[in-house]
Amino acid sequence: MYNPTVARLTYRALLGRRRAALLFLLPALLIVIAVAVRALNGADDQVAVDVLGGFALATMVPLIGVIAGTGAIGPEIDDGSIVYLLSKPVKRSSIIFTKLIVAIAVTMAFSAIPTFIAGYILNGNGQQIAVAYTVAALVASIAYSALFLLLGTVSRHAVVIGLVYALVWETLFGSLVAGARTLSVQQWSLALAQKIGGEGTITSDVGLPLAVGLLAGVSVAATWYAGQKLRTLKLAGEE
Amino acid sequence: MTTINIEHTSRWFGNVVAVNDVTMTIAPGVTGLLGPNGAGKSTLINMMAGFLAPSTGSVTLDGQPIWRNESVYRQIGIVPEREAMYDFLTGQEFVVANAELHGLGMKEARAALATVEMEYAQDRKIATYSKGMRQRVKMASALVHDPSVLLLDEPFNGMDPRQRMQLMDLLRRMGATGRTVLFSSHILEEVEQLASHIEVIVAGRHAASGDFRKIRRLMTDRPHRYLVRSSDDRALAAALIADPSTAGIEVDLAEGALRIQAVDFGRFTELLPRVAREHSIRLLTVSPSDESLESVFSYLVAA
Numbered sequence: 001m002y003n004p005t006v007a008r009l010t011y012r013a014l015l016g017r018r019r020a021a022l023l024f025l026l027p028a029l030l031i032v033i034a035v036a037v038r039a040l041n042g043a044d045d046q047v048a049v050d051v052l053g054g055f056a057l058a059t060m061v062p063l064i065g066v067i068a069g070t071g072a073i074g075p076e077i078d079d080g081s082i083v084y085l086l087s088k089p090v091k092r093s094s095i096i097f098t099k100l101i102v103a104i105a106v107t108m109a110f111s112a113i114p115t116f117i118a119g120y121i122l123n124g125n126g127q128q129i130a131v132a133y134t135v136a137a138l139v140a141s142i143a144y145s146a147l148f149l150l151l152g153t154v155s156r157h158a159v160v161i162g163l164v165y166a167l168v169w170e171t172l173f174g175s176l177v178a179g180a181r182t183l184s185v186q187q188w189s190l191a192l193a194q195k196i197g198g199e200g201t202i203t204s205d206v207g208l209p210l211a212v213g214l215l216a217g218v219s220v221a222a223t224w225y226a227g228q229k230l231r232t233l234k235l236a237g238e239e
Numbered sequence: 240m241t242t243i244n245i246e247h248t249s250r251w252f253g254n255v256v257a258v259n260d261v262t263m264t265i266a267p268g269v270t271g272l273l274g275p276n277g278a279g280k281s282t283l284i285n286m287m288a289g290f291l292a293p294s295t296g297s298v299t300l301d302g303q304p305i306w307r308n309e310s311v312y313r314q315i316g317i318v319p320e321r322e323a324m325y326d327f328l329t330g331q332e333f334v335v336a337n338a339e340l341h342g343l344g345m346k347e348a349r350a351a352l353a354t355v356e357m358e359y360a361q362d363r364k365i366a367t368y369s370k371g372m373r374q375r376v377k378m379a380s381a382l383v384h385d386p387s388v389l390l391l392d393e394p395f396n397g398m399d400p401r402q403r404m405q406l407m408d409l410l411r412r413m414g415a416t417g418r419t420v421l422f423s424s425h426i427l428e429e430v431e432q433l434a435s436h437i438e439v440i441v442a443g444r445h446a447a448s449g450d451f452r453k454i455r456r457l458m459t460d461r462p463h464r465y466l467v468r469s470s471d472d473r474a475l476a477a478a479l480i481a482d483p484s485t486a487g488i489e490v491d492l493a494e495g496a497l498r499i500q501a502v503d504f505g506r507f508t509e510l511l512p513r514v515a516r517e518h519s520i521r522l523l524t525v526s527p528s529d530e531s532l533e534s535v536f537s538y539l540v541a542a
Contacts (some may be wrong), residue, residue, distance in 0.1 A: 005339040009325060018328055084380065087288065087317045088340035088412055089309050160343035234291055 003090060006098040010072050014106055022067055023106070026060045029112030039237035045129060048122035049201055052115060057193075058186055061111040061140050062166030064091040068106040069148025070158040071227075072099040075235065078156060086233070093227035094150070100223055103152045104146035112137040127198030135196055136189035143215050146222040152231070153226045181205040188215045241301055241387040241419050242266050243287055248296030251368035257282040259443040260296070264281050265421050269414035271434030271451070272423040278462050279443040280423040284392045287421070288317050299313060300388065300495045303529035308442055313341070314520075316381035322373060322390035324365050337380035356405065363513060369542040370397035378406065391422040407433050448488045462486065463504050467497045469515065496524065 015023075033051060041047055076082040084094055113139045140151075147165075149175020151158040170186050181187045182205060188202035192209030205210065243265040250258040257280045265287070271433055274280050285291040286298045289312070297304065300311050325333055334348040336534060341347075349530040352361050355375040360368065365376065374394060381389060389410075395403050414420045424430050430437055430451065437454055439447040447454050469475045476488045484503035491498050501507035515522050 005336050009328075010334055012327055013325070079325040080319065080321040081325055083290065083317070083319050083321070084324070084337060085340065086290065087312050087341075088337070089316070090340055091309060108492045189414075230294070 001094050001097045002101060003098045006085060006090070006095055007102050009085075010099050010102040011106075013075065014102065015070050018069055019067060023064060023105055023110045026063055027110055029035050030056055030060055030118045030213050031121070034121040038121050043121055043123040043126065045127050045201055047127070047130045048119060049197075050127065052119055052191070054186035055203070056111070056115045057120060057133055057136055057140065057189065058064075058171050059187075060114075061107070061137050062144055062185070063163075064165055064169050065103075065144025066108050066110045066148050066159060066162035067143065068103045068110070069145045069153035070162050072103040072106075072145075072149055072152065072159045074152035074156075077093070077153065082233075086230075092230040093224075094222060094228055096153070096227040100149050100226075103149050104142050107145050108138055111141055127201045128196050129198070129201060130191035132197035132202055134197075138188035139192055139215055140185050143188070143219050146219040146226075149186070150222040150226040150229070153229045162189060178205070185215070185218070187211070207223060223237035240417060242306075243388065243419065244297075244299045244302075244481070245283070245287070245423070246297050248283075248286065248293045250279075250286060250291060250294045256443050258286070258293075258440075261440070261443075261445045262296075263438050263448060263450055264444060265419055265438075266436075267414070267419045268436060268516050269410055269422070269434050271430035271437040272421060272440065273422075273427065273437050274425060274440040274446075276425050278425075278440045279396065280390045280425075281392055282443075283440065284390055284421070284423055288315065290425045292401035299526070302307050314386055315388045315390060316384065316388070318374075318377045318381045318391040323372070324373065324377065326366040329362050329364055329366070330357055330372075330379075333365055333376060333429050334361075334379045335385055338383045338404055339505055340492075341384040343384060345384075348379075349381050351383040352376075354409065355379045369400040370398055370426060374398055375402070378409070386418070388419045389421070390509045390527055391420070394422050395424065396424070397521055403429075404420045454466065457519065463501045463507070465497075465499045465501065465540075466494070466526050467511070467526065468495065469497070470521040470523070472497050473517070474518055475515060475520050478518055479510065482510050484510055498528070 013148035033055065037047055037051060073082070086092070098140045112134050116130055116134040119125060119133055123129060125131060148158065148162050151162055155161060169180065170184055187204050187206045190202060191206050191208045194202045195208055245261055245263050247288060248258060248261050249256065253527065261283065271281050272283065286293050287305065289308065290305045299305060300314065305311050313418070328336065331348065334352055334365060335345055338344055338348040352358050355378045357375050359449060360372060365373065368376065374397065376432065394406060398406065410420050410422065422433070434451060436449065437451050438445065439454065440529065465474070476490060479485050479499065480488050484501055484506040485499060486502045487500040489498040511525065512522070
């Protein structure tokens with residue numbers, strides 16, 4: 001299933017100069033915020049939860065997911081260079097699976113690791129808050145990567161739609177409308193964080209079994225569907 | 240020996256018909272797919288390459304459907320028209336990646352780069368390549384698995400004359416060794432120089448098929464129109480109309496010129512200067528007025 005050549009091409013495309021700068025920007029910002037908050041406020045569990053929940057998990061992880069997930073396939077479909085992958089005796093589902101693995105790895109590296117570091121800076125992992133949010137970032141990375149990879153496969157406006165989802169749905173809408181929170185990757189991953197974090201420190205609107213089921217279901221379904229779409233992808237640029 | 244069969248194939252996009260009930264067989268040897276821009280050549284090649292499903296009809300490779308069948312790529316090499324490649328790779332990295340995707344490696348990649356004479360620039364990033372160099376690296380990536388079928392969409396676009404000749408030589412050699420080579424072009428001379436067999440497609444329809452010379456003759460024998468200015472238009476007109484190679488002459492007063500319709504191209508081109516000399520008429524302008532490829536093609540469709 002995993003094709004090392006497809007993976008190499010995807011890594012190099014994703015970690016090209018401009019995109020890599022974007023990928024470094026948000027984690028750097030998170031660390032800067034953590035250092036500043038710790039310096040001004042001292043160690044505080046509630047502040048740690050606010051920063052990691054409000055910025056790291058709600059904003060940074062989905063944005064990194066958008067960059068890595070859509071970036072793993074979207075540009076190749078846009079400019080047509082994907083033809084060099086499609087004109088090979090390689091299963092289309094292998095191409096999608098490999099790109100998913102790469103997108104997950106990049107999202108995890110650029111979101112979970114900085115989340116962990118920021119958590120340690122904020123309150124030294126008191127109440128297991130750093131670990132809880134790191135685990136949440138890890139599982140959210142999987143779901144976001146799968147969702148945004150699918151988006152990159154089916155739409156030429158994947159980045160815009162991804163940003164709208166990440167910022168409007170997850171951040172804004174989710175905090176205003178209760179029902180929307182059930183359909184939020186952020187809330188599903190928070191359910192895991194809630195389990196790990198100290199009693200009452202982290203809360204989620206979704207129960208753990210449902211959250212795990214939805215995370216797994218969405219990731220698998222999105223990946224399967226992306227593979228199907230790639231099998232019947234019509235290359236742009238026809239007369 | 241590998242053959243591509245296209246049977247009663249149509250392809251439409253929304254309510255635009257790009258390819259209209261085309262039936263053709265692409266056999267071993269070099270075949271030119273000729274047609275004006277927008278005729279449906281790329282759509283047809285994309286269906287042969289498995290990148291587009293036919294709306295109706297079938298496109299098969301030795302009886303195997305090409306659409307949604309990844310295994311056909313063991314036999315097909317594709318040189319797409321679009322420029323986009325993995326620009327952040329070097330030429331060699333790109334060809335090696337293509338080889339690996341076929342389960343091959345560095346040895347085959349080196350051989351393919353040597354075939355297109357790109358070793359000298361193989362360590363440079365593709366982003367720095369000229370159009371001709373890109374074309375050759377694309378060619379190397381298509382040849383890396385030694386395919387029995389090679390599909391090339393407008394391969395000579397942007398190539399300088401020397402690169403053009405090199406690529407023609409290479410395609411000729413491939414055709415001579417029994418491979419099925421199909422290339423599209425909207426330039427008559429390219430097809431004439433390279434293909435022994437041509438398929439003409441105009442406005443989505445299969446307009447002509449067969450030996451190039453036969454089609455060329457059809458194209459040459461069609462009525463030609465000329466705009467001629469001379470020192471004595473009426474005397475020239477009178478002398479020319481007496482000859483059976485002309486079918487009609489109009490004196491265009493506004494333009495101050497003759498509009499001549501010639502039915503025998505060879506005879507007329509010999510007649511005109513001779514008649515002018517015999518009558519001491521100076522020819523000031525002789526210009527073909529319908530030499531655009533489109534008019535040639537539309538004549539072919541009507542023929």
